[in-house]
Amino acid sequence: MRSPLQDARPPNVRPPSGGMVSIKQLLTAVILFSAAIDGYAQAFPSKGVRLILPFPTGSGFVIGQVLSDGLRDTFKQGITAEPRPGAGGSIALEMVAKAPPDGHTLLVASPILTIAPIVRPSLKLDALRDFAPITLIGNIANLMVVHPVVPARNIRDFIKEARAHGGKLTYGSSGQGSTNHLVTELFCILAKVKLTQVPYKSATFAVLDLVRGDVDVVIGAKTSVAQFIPTNKLRVIATLGTKREPDLPDVPTAIEQGMPELVAVNYYGILAPGGTPPEIIDTLYREITRVSKSEAARRAYAKAELDLVLNTPAQFTEFIKQDSAKWRRVVREANVKLE
Numbered sequence: 001m002r003s004p005l006q007d008a009r010p011p012n013v014r015p016p017s018g019g020m021v022s023i024k025q026l027l028t029a030v031i032l033f034s035a036a037i038d039g040y041a042q043a044f045p046s047k048g049v050r051l052i053l054p055f056p057t058g059s060g061f062v063i064g065q066v067l068s069d070g071l072r073d074t075f076k077q078g079i080t081a082e083p084r085p086g087a088g089g090s091i092a093l094e095m096v097a098k099a100p101p102d103g104h105t106l107l108v109a110s111p112i113l114t115i116a117p118i119v120r121p122s123l124k125l126d127a128l129r130d131f132a133p134i135t136l137i138g139n140i141a142n143l144m145v146v147h148p149v150v151p152a153r154n155i156r157d158f159i160k161e162a163r164a165h166g167g168k169l170t171y172g173s174s175g176q177g178s179t180n181h182l183v184t185e186l187f188c189i190l191a192k193v194k195l196t197q198v199p200y201k202s203a204t205f206a207v208l209d210l211v212r213g214d215v216d217v218v219i220g221a222k223t224s225v226a227q228f229i230p231t232n233k234l235r236v237i238a239t240l241g242t243k244r245e246p247d248l249p250d251v252p253t254a255i256e257q258g259m260p261e262l263v264a265v266n267y268y269g270i271l272a273p274g275g276t277p278p279e280i281i282d283t284l285y286r287e288i289t290r291v292s293k294s295e296a297a298r299r300a301y302a303k304a305e306l307d308l309v310l311n312t313p314a315q316f317t318e319f320i321k322q323d324s325a326k327w328r329r330v331v332r333e334a335n336v337k338l339e
Contacts, residue, residue: 044103044280048078051270052096053108054089059223060108060268062304063137067108067270070291081108088177090116090123097130101275103284107131109269111179114323118331119177119338127324131271133316134284137292138306139265141222142183142240144254147213148232155238155257158217159191167194172206172215175199177338180206182327183219183240183264185334190262210234221266223305240264241307267323268306269316281313 049071051064064081071079084092089112099105107113109131117125144155150169152158162169173181176199188195198215200206203224210218211233218225219240228234229248238254239245240262254262270288272281289310291297301308311319330336 044283045075045077047104048080049075049103050105051079051081051108052092052105053081053083054085054092054110054112056083056085059140059266059304059306060110062300062306063268063270064108066297066300067288067291070294070297071287074287074291088112088116088120088175090120093117093125094123096271096273097125099273101132101273101277103272103276103280105273106134106284107271109267109271111266111323113269113271114320115177115179115182115327118324118327119182119336127320128274128317130274132274132276132281133313133320134270134272134281135288135313136267136269136309136311136316136319137288138301138308138310139241139267140305140307141245142180142219142264142266143222143225143236143245143248143251144187144217144219144238144240145210145225145229145234145236146217147210147215148235149213150216150235152237153235154252155191155254155259158237159193162191162193162195167196169217170196170198170215172210172218173197173199174203174206175201177336178203179264179266180218180220182330182334182336184217185336186264186326186330187219187259187262189330189333190259207234219264221305226305238262264326267309267319285313 051068053060053064061081061083068079068081084095092107093113093116096105096107114127117123117127146152146158150161152161171184173184175181180203181197184195203220206218207220207224209215211228222245225234229236236248236251238257239248239251240254242253242255242263244251244253272284292308292310298308
C-alpha cells in the first residue's frame with residue numbers, strides 16, 4: 001500500500017526537454033508535499049487509542065486514567081487504559097513493541113522500560129530501537145529508609161555500619177531484577193559496601209518486613225514508605241532525586257551527601273512503537289502535555305506523589321539512553337542474573 005506521502009506529487013509535473021524543472025513547478029511540488037504531510041498527521045487518530053499499562057494499580061494507572069479522560073474529547077475517539085500485567089511488566093512491553101507504528105497503541109512506561117531488556121535478554125527488546133519516546137510525565141522519589149534500631153541518620157553513618165558488619169546487613173527488594181534491587185546494588189557499588197538481598201514478591205512486603213525489623217534497609221518509592229515516616233516506624237536517611245522533597249525538607253539528597261551518581265527515580269512516561277511517524281509523535285506530545293497541565297490532572301498527579309516533568313521527545317530519548325547505561329553498569333558489576 002502506498003503511503004499518502006508517496007502520492008504527494010503535483011500532477012503533470014514533468015521536466016522540460018532540457019531536463020530542468022521550473023521554479024514554479026518546484027514550489028508547487030513543495031506545497032503539495034507539505035499538504036500531504038499535514039493531512040497525514042491530521043488524520044490521526046483514525047480509531048480508538050489504547051494505553052497499555054504494565055501494572056494494574058499505582059501511579060501508572062493514575063496516568064492512564066487522566067490521559068484517557070482528557071484525550072477523549074480532543075481525539076473524538078475511544079481512549080482506553082488497559083492493564084496488561086505479568087512477567088515483571090514484560091508482557092506490556094512486548095505488546096506495544098509489536099503493535100503497528102501508527103500511534104494507536106501506547107505504553108505507559110515505568111523503569112521496567114530500561115531495566116527489563118537488560119535483565120531479561122531473551123526479550124530481545126531495546127528501549128530506544130523498539131519504542132518511540134513521547135514524553136516523561138513525571139517522577140516519584142526513591143527514599144532510602146532504615147529501621148529505627150539501625151544507628152544511622154545519614155548515608156555516611158549507614159556506610160560505616162555496613163562496613164562494620166561485613167555484608168551482614170540486609171535489604172528488602174521486590175525481587176531479583178526489580179527496580180529497588182538494582183538501585184540498592186547501585187548504592188553498594190558506589191559506596192563500596194556489601195549488603196545481603198532479601199527478595200519479596202512486592203515492595204509492600206519488603207517495607208512491612210522493614211517495619212517489623214526483619215531487614216535493615218529498603219530503597220523504595222516514596223509512595224510505599226511515606227505512611228511509616230511520621231510515626232517514626234522508619235527513618236529516612238536520603239532521597240535519591242535531584243532535589244529535596246517538599247514535605248521532607250530536612251532530608252538531604254544523596255547528591256548533597258557526597259554521592260552524585262546515586263540518583264534514581266521512579267519515572268513514568270508515554271511511548272509509541274518504534275517507527276511511529278514524527279508527525280504523530282508531535283501530535284501526541286502536544287495533546288498529552290496539554291492534558292497533563294490541566295488543573296484536574298495536576299491534582300491527580302500530586303495525589304499520586306508525581307513530580308511533573310513533561311519533557312520533549314528528544315529529552316526523553318536522552319534520559320532513556322542515560323538510564324539504560326546506568327543499569328547496564330549495575331547488572332554487569334553486581335553480576336545480576338535473572339535467566
